Amino acid sequence: MDQIIFLDYAGVAVFAATGALAASRKELDVIGFLFLAGVTGVGGGTFRDLILDVPVFWVQNHDYLLVCAAIAVAVYFSAHLIESRYRLLLWLDAVGLAAYCVFGAWKGLVVTGSAMVAIVMGMLTATFGGILRDILSGEPSVLLRPEIYVTSAMAGAVTFTVLDIAGLPLLLSAAPAFLVAFAIRGGALRFGWS
Template sequence: MTLVTVLDYAGVAVFAATGALAASRKQLDIIGFLFLAAATGVGGGTLRDLILNIPVFWIGNRDYVLICVAVAIIVFFTAHLVESRYRLLLWLDAVGLAAFCVMGADKASTITGSPVVAIVMGTLTATFGGILRDLLAGEPSVLLRPEIYVSAALAGASVFTLGDMAGLAQPVSALAGFAVAFAVRGGALKFGWSIPAYKARPGRRPEDIP
């Protein structure tokens, strides 16, 4: 089993856990836990495969769905033990994001051979599951939080892809991409790192336009 495969399974598991934690915050039943865990765990990879026009990864390998089911059940019985479930959700999301940006970039690179597509697909794979989770659970979207999110996935996917292009061994590139993505997202969570936001300015009056 390669490191990218390990990151793939790990990413599904931790994203499924964030979906189940979101379900616990909404006090849903076990079916709600299963649904949110599965949607979050496989959502990003499903969209990636549809865009790349390849067989959806979890249809040919039921292990991914079984992982989501197992994680949902575990969280259903243990979520009450966690003091701050939303904080845990965000940190697990950071781990899943770091794993999926590498895995998504690797798969897209293998399929298309394009570094640009690899970076875009890595970023999409890493972020869409979290966005879908928040949308379905009615939680504030991670995209609307002030600290860095998508940029962390973009950084990790870029580091992995550049390392791959430079001829580094895949485990080295994968670990580097994972570490950069997690460091950026983790730093954003801990220290509030953010990219300067757009500041509204008064528009020009029609008579001032030449």
């Protein structure tokens, strides 16, 4: 748990940053930054926990909300310095996707013991924050972009689940799965895979 919780914070933080960047693109005020950072940062994990019928993670541990708030404020004061906010948003989204598909699969597996539910939870956790961000900020859903998106989340969740069930230690299941997901999504962004 202690080893993989890092992925959870990483996912929340980078998704929160993408929400804040979306707020910046829409020229919202600082509270709009907080709101979109919060919804994007914890949205996917919230649905995951509701569906798994476990306590919602950020109600249990407020640190996640503080992370979102800190990121939102930091982006608010620095976003104007960034050359291409949308490009950065997409790359951070790729990191969050990779972190969250692994963490979601891990939590799904721990709670239900089912590989299939684990994979679905990984995909859902990884994609719903970004979907909420796109809906709320009025952008076309990242889901509909030509580049491979859900595929990379699925690949990461499947990789983790297979390795974990095969009996590998947590880190040796999580690290390759993260890399698989990020490599696929990053390749799609970099080389225009579709």
